[in-house]
Amino acid sequence: MKQNRRFLVRFPIIICLFTCGLLYSLSQLIERSFEEFSIQQNISELNSVIHSIESEITYFYPIDNREEFLQNLLIILARHQRLFVYIIDDTGKVIYRTRGPILTIAQSQINLDQIMQDHTSTIWETSRSSYRIAASKLVIDDKHQFTTIVAINRDLQLEFIKRLHDGLRLLIILSCIIALLATLTTIYFTQKPINLLIKKIEKINWKNLNSRISTTSVPPKYASLVKAFNNMLHRMEDTFRRQQNFTADIAHEMRTPITNLTTQTEIALNSARTTNEYREILYSNLEEYSRLSQMITDMLFLAQADNKQLIPNLIMIDLHQFMIDFIDYFEPLSEEKNITIKLLGDCKPIQGDRNMISRAVSNILSNAIRHTPINGQITIELDQLSANWVKIVIANPGKKIDEFHLDHLFDRFYRVDESRQRNGEGAGIGLAIVKTIIEAHKGLIYVLSDEHHTRFIIELPTNIQNIGTKETK
Numbered sequence: 333m334k335q336n337r338r339f340l341v342r343f344p345i346i347i348c349l350f351t352c353g354l355l356y357s358l359s360q361l362i363e364r365s366f367e368e369f370s371i372q373q374n375i376s377e378l379n380s381v382i383h384s385i386e387s388e389i390t391y392f393y394p395i396d397n398r399e400e401f402l403q404n405l406l407i408i409l410a411r412h413q414r415l416f417v418y419i420i421d422d423t424g425k426v427i428y429r430t431r432g433p434i435l436t437i438a439q440s441q442i443n444l445d446q447i448m449q450d451h452t453s454t455i456w457e458t459s460r461s462s463y464r465i466a467a468s469k470l471v472i473d474d475k476h477q478f479t480t481i482v483a484i485n486r487d488l489q490l491e492f493i494k495r496l497h498d499g500l501r502l503l504i505i506l507s508c509i510i511a512l513l514a515t516l517t518t519i520y521f522t523q524k525p526i527n528l529l530i531k532k533i534e535k536i537n538w539k540n541l542n543s544r545i546s547t548t549s550v551p552p553k554y555a556s557l558v559k560a561f562n563n564m565l566h567r568m569e570d571t572f573r574r575q576q577n578f579t580a581d582i583a584h585e586m587r588t589p590i591t592n593l594t595t596q597t598e599i600a601l602n603s604a605r606t607t608n609e610y611r612e613i614l615y616s617n618l619e620e621y622s623r624l625s626q627m628i629t630d631m632l633f634l635a636q637a638d639n640k641q642l643i644p645n646l647i648m649i650d651l652h653q654f655m656i657d658f659i660d661y662f663e664p665l666s667e668e669k670n671i672t673i674k675l676l677g678d679c680k681p682i683q684g685d686r687n688m689i690s691r692a693v694s695n696i697l698s699n700a701i702r703h704t705p706i707n708g709q710i711t712i713e714l715d716q717l718s719a720n721w722v723k724i725v726i727a728n729p730g731k732k733i734d735e736f737h738l739d740h741l742f743d744r745f746y747r748v749d750e751s752r753q754r755n756g757e758g759a760g761i762g763l764a765i766v767k768t769i770i771e772a773h774k775g776l777i778y779v780l781s782d783e784h785h786t787r788f789i790i791e792l793p794t795n796i797q798n799i800g801t802k803e804t805k
């Protein structure tokens with residue numbers, strides 16, 4: 333949470349710094365380009381004037397018609413503002429000069445000879461103004477030379493550049509402030525519903541797992557997130573409730589045999605009994621002990637599965653032969669109700685843990701015998717679903733199991749008829765164990781029930797190692 337907040341503060345600052353950096357680079361680019369452009373413009377203006385003046389000097393040389401010469405110079409200079417010219421002959425006499433700065437002073441401050449030699453220009457600063465200055469030497473007839481010094485005032489340009497610079501800086505600062513405020517505001521308004529949501533979520537604990545967050549209390553874009561969260565809460569509540577029920581159920585299931593044992597022992601101790609009576613009581617107690625023992629074994633088995641410690645000891649099982657043996661084993665029990673068990677179909681041998689598969693089939697068969705009416709027929713059908721999958725269907729006649737119960741049949745301690753609990757018939761963990769075993773074999777189990785039959789369908793891979801787990805239907 334803290335990290336999240338730190339990021340949310342840093343993020344707009346980073347964005348602002350980035351925007352500032354970007355704008356600063358852009359402003360530098362604009363200023364540089366303008367400066368470059370001004371310099372080029374000044375240089376070309378100076379060169380063009382020098383060139384025009386030298387053409388005039390050459391034309392009028394030896395400058396007898398001074399009036400016309402000056403007139404032409406004026407025409408040339410009229411096209412240029414803030415431009416100052418000095419023309420000096422080889423004797424040092426100033427032939428022509430414009431009003432304004434005395435350019436000959438520049439000669440003592442800057443190396444004009446070097447400029448003339450390199451055909452470049454330079455900056456000349458006086459106490460009041462700044463100029464770009466250029467000079468050229470014209471030699472006529474190898475005897476007479478004329479030096480033309482031209483300077484252009486840069487004050488206006490410099491003023492413009494300064495304003496541009498200040499304007500751009502102001503723009504950068506304003507843009508950054510606006511960007512910072514806009515980002516912070518956006519983050520605040522985006523984060524507000526999330527913060528509210530976080531507060532609501534933080535209030536949820538194991539005591540109020542049934543509370544749900546209303547999807548209308550958050551902006552529509554978070555509705556699906558809230559829905560997913562509510563679904564997760566529902567699943568957690570369900571698991572938590574089942575876990576709570578599971579503990580209560582274990583206690584309840586264990587209390588019945590222990591109460592029976594206590595009562596019987598108390599009765600036995602109340603008065604003197606014959607050996608036969610004691611023997612009967614002990615037999616009855618033995619039954620309760622085996623019930624308790626079976627229940628503890630089942631619980632340990634499920635706990636092992638929960639801790640992923642249930643590792644099948646794989647061998648190849650011929651399911652057809654396996655079922656024949658099973659039917660023989662169950663014959664005494666089925667004969668009590670005159671129930672026949674019929675085996676149909678065949679399939680490839682499968683890889684499996686013989687004890688576990690026996691336990692699963694035994695649980696289903698004992699349920700089937702319990703729920704089949706007298707003289708009924710149970711069928712076990714084997715089928716080869718595909719090259720790597722087999723199907724076992726155990727069907728028994730009987731009442732239809734309601735859809736609602738079908739979804740919970742494999743839950744621990746779930747019984748369709750709770751009243752049977754009082755008759756001490758079953759704890760309701762048989763099918764939970766079956767499901768655990770089938771899943772340990774990477775198979776799936778489901779149940780179908782209609783008006784006439786209930787069918788438990790098991791699908792198993794023939795080779796566990798080569799197959800991923802199938803979802804339970």
Ligand SMILES: Nc1ncnc2c1ncn2[C@@H]1O[C@H](COP(=O)(O)OP(=O)(O)OP(=O)(O)O)[C@@H](O)[C@H]1O
Pocket residue numbers: 695699700703728730733741746747748749757758759760761762763764786
């Ligand atoms: N073949 C069946 N026909 C109808 N109902 C069945 C059948 N098999 C199971 N049931 C229902 O499913 C419930 C759960 O079965 P499960 O085997 O888990 O528990 P149980 O048989 O009651 O007890 P336990 O197996 O622990 O001794 C049973 O209470 C029963 O109502």
Ligand SMILES: [Mg+2]
Pocket residue numbers: 695698699758761762763
């Ligand atoms: Mg059972």
